[in-house]
Amino acid sequence: MEKVDYSKYAVVMKGITKRFPGVLANDHVDLFVKKGEIHAIVGENGAGKTTLMSQLYGLIRPDEGKIYINGVEKQIRNPNDAIEAKIGMVHQHFMLVDRLSVVENIVLGQEPVKGPFFDLGRARKEIRELSKKFGLLVDPDAIIEDLPVGMQQRVEIIKVLYRGAEILILDEPTAVLTPQETNELFEILKNLQKQGRTIILITHKLNEVMAITESVTVMRLGKVTGVVKTAETNPNQLANMMVGREVLLTVEKEKAHPGEEILQVKNLVVKENRGIEAVKGLSLSVKKGEIVGIAGVAGNGQTELTEAITGLRRVESGKIIFKGEDITNYSPKRRREMGMGHIPEDRLKHGLIKLFPVYYNFILGEHDNSKFSDGIFLKIEEIKRFSEELVKRFDVRPPKIDLLGMNLSGGNQQKVIVAREIAFNPMLMVVSQPTRGLDVGAIEFIHKTLISMRDKGIGILLVSMELEEIFSLSDRILAIYEGRIMGETTPDKTTPEEVGLMMAGHKLEDIRQEA
Amino acid sequence: MNEWIQAILNVFTNPTFYKSTLTQSTPLILAAMGGVFSETTGVTNIALEGIMLMGAFGGVMGSYFTGNPWYGLALGTFFGLAMAALHAWASIKYGADQIISGTALILLAQGITGFALVELFGQPGSTDLVRSIPLVDLGSFKDVPFFGQIFGNLSPFVYMAFASVIFGWILIYKTKLGLRMRSVGNNPEAADTLGINVYNVRYFGVIMSGLFAALGGAYLSIGELGQFTTNMTNGRGFIALAAMIIGNWNPVGAMSASLLFGGATAFNNQLQSQSVLNLSTNTQYIFGMIPYIITLIVVAGFIGKSRAPSADGIPYIKE
Numbered sequence: 109m110e111k112v113d114y115s116k117y118a119v120v121m122k123g124i125t126k127r128f129p130g131v132l133a134n135d136h137v138d139l140f141v142k143k144g145e146i147h148a149i150v151g152e153n154g155a156g157k158t159t160l161m162s163q164l165y166g167l168i169r170p171d172e173g174k175i176y177i178n179g180v181e182k183q184i185r186n187p188n189d190a191i192e193a194k195i196g197m198v199h200q201h202f203m204l205v206d207r208l209s210v211v212e213n214i215v216l217g218q219e220p221v222k223g224p225f226f227d228l229g230r231a232r233k234e235i236r237e238l239s240k241k242f243g244l245l246v247d248p249d250a251i252i253e254d255l256p257v258g259m260q261q262r263v264e265i266i267k268v269l270y271r272g273a274e275i276l277i278l279d280e281p282t283a284v285l286t287p288q289e290t291n292e293l294f295e296i297l298k299n300l301q302k303q304g305r306t307i308i309l310i311t312h313k314l315n316e317v318m319a320i321t322e323s324v325t326v327m328r329l330g331k332v333t334g335v336v337k338t339a340e341t342n343p344n345q346l347a348n349m350m351v352g353r354e355v356l357l358t359v360e361k362e363k364a365h366p367g368e369e370i371l372q373v374k375n376l377v378v379k380e381n382r383g384i385e386a387v388k389g390l391s392l393s394v395k396k397g398e399i400v401g402i403a404g405v406a407g408n409g410q411t412e413l414t415e416a417i418t419g420l421r422r423v424e425s426g427k428i429i430f431k432g433e434d435i436t437n438y439s440p441k442r443r444r445e446m447g448m449g450h451i452p453e454d455r456l457k458h459g460l461i462k463l464f465p466v467y468y469n470f471i472l473g474e475h476d477n478s479k480f481s482d483g484i485f486l487k488i489e490e491i492k493r494f495s496e497e498l499v500k501r502f503d504v505r506p507p508k509i510d511l512l513g514m515n516l517s518g519g520n521q522q523k524v525i526v527a528r529e530i531a532f533n534p535m536l537m538v539v540s541q542p543t544r545g546l547d548v549g550a551i552e553f554i555h556k557t558l559i560s561m562r563d564k565g566i567g568i569l570l571v572s573m574e575l576e577e578i579f580s581l582s583d584r585i586l587a588i589y590e591g592r593i594m595g596e597t598t599p600d601k602t603t604p605e606e607v608g609l610m611m612a613g614h615k616l617e618d619i620r621q622e623a
Numbered sequence: 624m625n626e627w628i629q630a631i632l633n634v635f636t637n638p639t640f641y642k643s644t645l646t647q648s649t650p651l652i653l654a655a656m657g658g659v660f661s662e663t664t665g666v667t668n669i670a671l672e673g674i675m676l677m678g679a680f681g682g683v684m685g686s687y688f689t690g691n692p693w694y695g696l697a698l699g700t701f702f703g704l705a706m707a708a709l710h711a712w713a714s715i716k717y718g719a720d721q722i723i724s725g726t727a728l729i730l731l732a733q734g735i736t737g738f739a740l741v742e743l744f745g746q747p748g749s750t751d752l753v754r755s756i757p758l759v760d761l762g763s764f765k766d767v768p769f770f771g772q773i774f775g776n777l778s779p780f781v782y783m784a785f786a787s788v789i790f791g792w793i794l795i796y797k798t799k800l801g802l803r804m805r806s807v808g809n810n811p812e813a814a815d816t817l818g819i820n821v822y823n824v825r826y827f828g829v830i831m832s833g834l835f836a837a838l839g840g841a842y843l844s845i846g847e848l849g850q851f852t853t854n855m856t857n858g859r860g861f862i863a864l865a866a867m868i869i870g871n872w873n874p875v876g877a878m879s880a881s882l883l884f885g886g887a888t889a890f891n892n893q894l895q896s897q898s899v900l901n902l903s904t905n906t907q908y909i910f911g912m913i914p915y916i917i918t919l920i921v922v923a924g925f926i927g928k929s930r931a932p933s934a935d936g937i938p939y940i941k942e
Binding site for chain 1: 798801805806810812813815819932
């Protein structure tokens, strides 16, 4: 038997292969992570990064391949085995029980007991000590659902440390964080590294890779396409390895030529589902031929704002004026007929119908257009012809119009929505999180399409949690915090840090005064 | 009008009303506790009604054949556990729709008890009288005015019901198993990543619900009456579910809501028997609606404020 010394590696995964029905998710993947380093695994969605890490954490079992921890071969059959091997994972979607407290979540599964009872006092004490040691301050008795996302993430990290993890896997940890929270997280990770922990970071944000990692494994379509030292690479090279072709990381666009105002929102107040005001007297305007970006952390009223503008949510007070007409109480249908398009934040909930074939999804909202319906029956042939055309024009893959919505990848679902919305010639597009969860290639396509819409004179209101996206697309930037606009600026007159501060609740005037 | 005020006052000053509240609430509390156990772990259990019915029938059957009501209780409990095991098996192992599984079990229980009633006792409608579980005699305490009349001579089931609430509350909120039950009911995936066996915890919750609901059912048959009659649970399983919901899936809350329903039933019974009102026998049907009208009003008023465990009713299927 071949003897290899893996002892300087915290993790070695060798020849890992995992098949799912119809998909080869991991194809003989090798991964080498040195002790005490921060190692990034990058790749597009569906490249197999999370699958690979789920096998290291024992959530799924590899079909082939071996795993060595600190040089010793380990069978990791379930999370308990992983925890025993001192591996911990912070999942992309936090694995927290919302209704339980911080303490309860952290000790769950390894609860200290006193006699027959759960020993809450001891749990609390142990967590305070851990918090202090690693600089992760959090109130042990807070209920998870009351905590902001950044705090919830800390709870996840403490949870992993409580189990004595030496090797920490973090799956897309910054996807939900503000720039400030991201910086705090990086400080925490560096601190953990100093205390001897090994960290594996799954991400597709290349600037983060450059900022804190030592080495990178690049994956594409289930295979490793490159292993490099961070110091010896650059974002463009990584992006090319991820996508397998040249990718433009920056959006190319001409200067905007805004026309007349098409949308005005005046002192808008909107409540969220629990009856609390989510948009608190917000005003904004969008002109033809410009992109107005709204930057903000999720949950600051963006959803309610876009729903109010598109007519999906009742307005408490204030006005929405579209093409000079007060549409505050118009139905969504009427707004659509007036030329308002909508790319909703949740593709599967509001964008398309999972169980409908692509051709029905293409005519959602236009189903009673005389082109597609004679009043009683749908004109199926015409609908299919129209769909074939859109699939070709927008390069939806696979180009089969009878595929169900749910069977398309996220990027292609988004293409279907974008294609549909463009096809009925809108004058204003309300675009929410257009690239959430999409990979580099699909993001590039969506961005190009939005810019070309703008250049055709369509006004675009863009809501995004991705600051980079806001910066690269917007002609004007507004930052939203707790339902209010904190300030307006343009990409060339501001910095991500400044917008980040606004997103955290500082008014632009105040920031500039202090500086 | 005056005679109504007089009648209501009579009801509230009579210890019988309070004793009746306790006995009417007992099956509800036990069944509601069953619901709490099952649903805390994330398995909806509308089969409570059917489990109660089997518990009631098993109680009489055991008592009839052995002459010992305690063996009846054991048999009733066994039937309840078996029903719950069926529900657990279908909904946990096979991820079946829990409402359908629960409905099927209710129909199954009605069918089995209806059939067995005729087969074993030779007549439809009701069984022979059997020995029931003896009451707990508090001796001289019975002579204490008012309270003696309420507490002096209660069925052990009444004590069991309140003990089950204390047991349930401590188990769910103060032990490691309870923490795991709550985690599995709210986010089974998270529990799974921490090495908790979601299926085992859910089996435990559902099986326990069978135990409690069967005790509640057995009380109806061998608690005091010593007889089983067709469909004798008469919707109590559903009232217990409502009590669980109004009580926000908390043992103490479910108990309070059960007492409210039990009290309403007791009130209705006592009020009808007030001679000052001079009621025709036909009005009993109108009075019989009181507990259910209260259910409707309370559910409409409270249901928004109570929150089910997040994963309640959703099968957990591992990839």
